[in-house]
Each structure stands twice: as C-alpha cells, then as structure tokens.
Amino acid sequence: MTSDATWTESLPTVDPDRPEELVLDFSGEVHRIAPDETFVVGRGGDLDIDDNPYLHRRFVVLARENGLWWIANEGSRLSATLTDGDGLVQSRLAPGARMPLVFPRVILTFSAGPTTYEIDLITAGEDHFAGIEGARQSTGQTTIGVTPMTRSQLLLILALSEPVLRRAGTGAAEIPSSQAAAARLGWSITKFNRKLDNVCEKLDRVGVRGLRGGRAEGAASNRRTALVEHAVSTLMVTAEDLPMLDDELAANRAAAAPVTTAPTKVGGAAKGAGADRA
Known part of the structure; x- marks a missing residue:
C-alpha cells in the first residue's frame, strides 16, 4: 500500500491528473488510493483508526475492478452503512457483502462498540451516477x-x-x-x-x-x-x-426554577420572608 496521506480541513477532491484514484477522508486525514492498490480499513489496516477492540483488524476493503471502485465487508460481526453525498440513497453492507461506489461521494458509517465512525469516499464519478432526483431531507422537521x-x-x-x-x-x-x-x-x-x-x-x-x-x-x-x-x-x-x-x-x-415573590408592605412593615423577625 503506497497511497499518499495528507491532512485537510475541507472536503478533498480527486486530482484531475489522476481521475481513477479513490480519495478517502477520515477526520481530515486524506489518503489518495491508486487504481492498482487495495486499501484496508480496520484495527490493523492501512487507515490508522483507534485501537478499538470491538473493531475487526480487517474490516472493509477498497479495491478497483472492471472500471469501478468496490467496497467489501470482510468482517464477521460488524455492518456498515453507505450513503450518497446528498443523503438520499442508503445501503447496508453486511458481513461478506460487497458493492460498487457509484456516486462521486459516498459516506461510510459504522459502529464498533460504543464508538461510531464516519469516512468520506470520493471518486471522479465519471460515467456513474452524479446524483439522484428527489428532495433532500430538510433538518428540524417532524x-x-x-x-x-x-x-x-x-x-x-x-x-x-x-x-x-x-x-x-x-x-x-x-x-x-x-x-x-x-x-x-x-x-x-x-x-x-x-x-x-x-x-x-x-x-x-x-x-x-x-x-x-x-x-x-x-x-x-x-x-x-x-x-x-x-x-x-x-x-x-x-x-x-x-x-x-x-x-x-x-x-x-x-421551568424547574423556584418561583419567588417580592415582599409586600403592610402598615409600613415589609411582610414576606423574614419580615416577622424581631
């Protein structure tokens, strides 16, 4: 594995001079994977994820085949969720399953123990789906x-x-x-x-x-x-x-705060909390 690893604070894009590469972004850590490479995500993989005992050492594998990038789940217990960049299409990747990355941006989400991980997978998207018709789920709705x-x-x-x-x-x-x-x-x-x-x-x-x-x-x-x-x-x-x-x-x-009332005066003397004290 010889992918280039860099850091960025914005979503990276595919290098126009390397249109067949796959770009992986994990919390700003960016890997550019060449089409002849295989990239492993897991506790013992090419991506340096936490030493999480609930995570498979070899969980998902990314490789290019027949002109498409594919993602395979080689774990035995954990599933992953794949969502297109607009949040309109979602697929579940069960153990043993594999599927192609057909959108320019795919969000890979999975959980291991109490920790949830999210990874962006970015391709040039040429000759594949550029998007899908439909209204995006708006936030704050019921x-x-x-x-x-x-x-x-x-x-x-x-x-x-x-x-x-x-x-x-x-x-x-x-x-x-x-x-x-x-x-x-x-x-x-x-x-x-x-x-x-x-x-x-x-x-x-x-x-x-x-x-x-x-x-x-x-x-x-x-x-x-x-x-x-x-x-x-x-x-x-x-x-x-x-x-x-x-x-x-x-x-x-x-709503839980106690309600206090101001003391009132009766005959020139304050009547309220502590008003009767000599």
Whole structure:
C-alpha cells in the first residue's frame, strides 16, 4: 500500500491528473488510493483508526475492478452503512457483502462498540451516477421518510448524536449514555428512556436494524449506537440542529426554577420572608 496521506480541513477532491484514484477522508486525514492498490480499513489496516477492540483488524476493503471502485465487508460481526453525498440513497453492507461506489461521494458509517465512525469516499464519478432526483431531507422537521417524529423525539436523537455531529462530519465519537443525554436535555431519565423506547419501536417497524434489545447493559448501548448511525447517515439530524439542545435545556431549567415573590408592605412593615423577625 503506497497511497499518499495528507491532512485537510475541507472536503478533498480527486486530482484531475489522476481521475481513477479513490480519495478517502477520515477526520481530515486524506489518503489518495491508486487504481492498482487495495486499501484496508480496520484495527490493523492501512487507515490508522483507534485501537478499538470491538473493531475487526480487517474490516472493509477498497479495491478497483472492471472500471469501478468496490467496497467489501470482510468482517464477521460488524455492518456498515453507505450513503450518497446528498443523503438520499442508503445501503447496508453486511458481513461478506460487497458493492460498487457509484456516486462521486459516498459516506461510510459504522459502529464498533460504543464508538461510531464516519469516512468520506470520493471518486471522479465519471460515467456513474452524479446524483439522484428527489428532495433532500430538510433538518428540524417532524418526519424522516414516512416515519413521523415529534420534536421531543428528534431532540432525543440529537442529544445522542451530538458528539458525532460536532466532529465536523468525519471521524469517531463516543455515544453518550442515556443518563448523560437526559441531563443534556434537562429531562428525567424516566422520560428519556420512555421516549427512546418509542423512537426505537417506530424505526424498527420500518426496517431499521439494531434497535431491539431493551435496556440491559450492552443491548442498550448497541441500540443507542445503531440509532445514531442511522440518524447521522440519513441526515435525520445535522450539525445545524445542535442549537436546539441548548434551547431545550434552558427552557427546562427555567421551568424547574423556584418561583419567588417580592415582599409586600403592610402598615409600613415589609411582610414576606423574614419580615416577622424581631
């Protein structure tokens, strides 16, 4: 493997002099992969990801074949999600599966343990799909696809997704616990868990995987991670929505604050807290 690795703060593009290369961007770490190379993502791969014991040493493999770049899942337990750059098309890459990269930008999202990763894969896109017709999912709305979501349900998803969204679109982030996410919103843990159950049930009914399992340790962490992976990769929530979290927390703190009244004067003497003291 001899791909060039550089660092950037903006989304890179394919070098016009090397139109067949594949550009991989992981949190600003950019690899330019030549068409005769194979690139491995995993704990022991060409991409230097954290030493995460939940991540396969050899997870996904990128290689060019018959004029197309292909991605293959060589792991035995983990799945990955592939989304086009506009968030309109999504595919799940199960263990043992492979598929071509047919859009100029594909967002690769996967979770290993409590950590979710996001990687941009960029090609020239010539002779392939340049895009797809359809309205992009707008942020801050109450629906995702045909599944209705209330504002409070979207706030719950946003609180769990906040660390990932603050990584500027790429990289890795820890998913918060239910207690931490509830505190971020100013909710009780009972309210948070009830709404989390409702959200997972709704999305499970329309085919989103990994949301069953209840609140047992391990199962609860897995479903939060699966929820964030789905929400971020489908643009259900984006970084533009993050101010909603501060608004919700401020509103709940104000509602919980004790109400104080100013003392009133009766016969020239103040009557109120401490007014009767000699």
